[in-house]
Amino acid sequence: MRFNFFSRTTATLTTNYEGAPAFALTPQLELYAAVATAALSDQFYETAGTRLQRFRALVAKNEPRFVAQLAVYAREQLHLRSVPLVLAVELARVHNGDDTVARLVARVVARADEITELLAYYAAANARTGRKTLGRLSKQMQRGLAEAFNRFDAYQLAKYDRAGAVRLRDALFLVHPSAKDAAQQAVFDQLVRGELPTPYTWETELSAVGQQAFATAADRQTAVRTAWETLVASGKLGYMALLRNLRNLLEANVSAETMAQVCAILANRAAVARSKQLPFRFLAAYREVKALPSGHVAAVLTALENAMAHSAENLRGFGPATRVVVACDVSGSMRQPISARSKVLLYDVGLVLGMLLQSRCQNVVAGMFGNTWKRVVLPRGPVLRNVDEFYSREGEVGYSTNGHLVIQELYLRREVVDKVMIFTDCQLWNSRGDGGTLARQWADYRRHVAPEARLYLFDLAGLGTAPLEVRPELGVALIAGWSDKVFDVLGALENGGSALTEIQKIDL
Known part of the structure; x- marks a missing residue:
């Protein structure tokens, strides 16, 4: 029966980067996943140059209109x-x-x-x-x-x-x-x-201070502090610039009034909406200031949690009648930075998106998998704090990618759920050598336990394969990207569409 499962597939069987059985994505899905997860820098399995070559080949394989729609979707929806x-x-x-x-x-x-x-x-x-x-x-x-x-x-x-x-x-x-x-x-x-007026930006203002001569280091520090206070008061320090300079503001020892203004801006609902920040940027800021000795750190962390909550306000979750499992891949390949200049790992992106989803669901089990699968009970609400809690515990499950254990546990418990959300780079393999795969476990689980269950693969790496066949009739969908906008696709999926349906709505 297990061999028959593979013989009935309509997808192209292949292997992933770990040498494990996998399914090739269609050209449209592959280009979408590669684009939505592109930082154009070296990744664990693929160099930036390799991905650019793959883009070139995939653009040639896809219809020009779809390529154009995808580019607009990436710019305007995924930012x-x-x-x-x-x-x-x-x-x-x-x-x-x-x-x-x-x-x-x-x-x-x-x-x-x-x-x-x-x-x-x-x-x-x-x-x-x-x-x-x-x-x-x-x-x-x-x-x-x-x-x-x-x-x-x-x-x-x-x-x-x-x-x-x-x-x-x-x-x-x-x-x-x-x-x-x-x-x-x-x-x-x-x-x-070359005569355009010098623009008023935080870079030009701080650069001007840096070019001045000061009698003492204390005088320089005072000038830097004054410059930051003036920038914040001017209202011309953009939201992203504010996020990226929280450490500088705290280390400059700006006034309590200035920090109160900073926190108010960070937590302002309208400012968060206008900023269009990717969720992991709030985590990067949270970690950057968490260990600083300033007495303002607690207020800043609270402001960042509030900002994250505002960013998720329009996120469609599920009510108490919908049973959801959120599983985060914490394997070794997920511990790679999303770009050469970033401290944020794919692992972090998966945890942030997973905890965002948990914060909007009322009947949810969350956990992480590596060598083993472990459920982790955390309160709904504090997304960034929950991410750090996961981060401190990831060694408890090891660093392999036994994603099939998430479904195996549901199968053995005969536990019926409606949605299983897996945040992963899709390079799953079985380190136990017992032949278990996500594809087989999912087929058995739907056949014997929960025929109406749906599995959503959140692809965070876009490497071109999936651990099981992506087909609606099998209850499997693929969503790619690092933005909270990935959750908008859930609405389309509930109505019989897909991620591609959302892209094809783009009006050129």
Whole structure:
């Protein structure tokens, strides 16, 4: 019977990076998962260059409209910046004949520095370096970038006119945008001459302080403290900048009034909504300040918990009638940073999303798996504190990826649940050598215990395979990404759709 289970499959059987049996994803699902989890830096199983090559191959395999919709979805729903630009360039390489690329480029370039980032990738993708060797842009690429240029004012251009392979001045010469009016033409002329007014940002203000000469170290410290206090009071310190500079604010020993204002901004419901922060950024800030000796730390941690709660307000959970299992993969491959410059691990992302979901469900069992599967009872509500509790206990289950044990326990207990949510890199394998797999356990569990149960794989790595076949009739769905937006897909799944259904709703 177990061999017959595999013979009936319609998916392509393969092996994952651990050499364990796995199922290949369709080109659409594979591209979606790779995009939603892309930091474009080296990962445990795959280098940044390998993933870029896989993007290129997958773009060629998919319909141009889907690629464009996915790029917009990644930029506007998942709040990713670099990978939509990569998709736009790769689509331009293989598609022409209509204005899809122009409309896509104009849509995904939301900040002035994304013009130069897109052109830098364009140069790399076409084995060119520097403005003079970029050559002519395609007409559609040029049209899209020209429309983007027309949206930015002097402040935005000055703020993001940074040193790099391609400067904004270079981009202006390449794109030749027509100014929408005389005022904008004057701004373009200033950009060409290098005369844009210096923007008021926290970087420029702190840089100005750093360039001054001070009689004593105490005088310098006072100037730095005053600069931070002025920045916070001005209201011009963005939400992300505030998150990233909490340590600097505390170490500068800013006033109690300033820290009260900082906490108020962090915990402001409207500010959280506008910031569009990925959930793990709150965890990174939480950990950054937790061990500092300042007396303001407790207030900051409370503000961050409140911010996380606000970010989850619109998250669709499940009521008391829906029995949910949340299982977090804490194996060795999940202990990799999401990017070269980040301290956040895939493991952290899984725990944050898992605890976010737990906070919105009323009948939920949560736990973690490695060598073994262990249920962990924690109070609903304090998401960041719960993540740290999990983090302190992960060694209790070891570092293998025996995800099948989550379902095996349900099967042996004859415990009926409605939803099983597994947060993982999908590289599951059985370290016990007894032949058990998630695919077999799930088939047995649905056949003998809970025929209506649904399994949701939250793919946090996008490596192109799944440990079981992703098909609605088997009760299996795949959702990818690090954003709380992944939970929006649950609504589509409940109504017979999928993650791809949500992407295909994007209007170009």
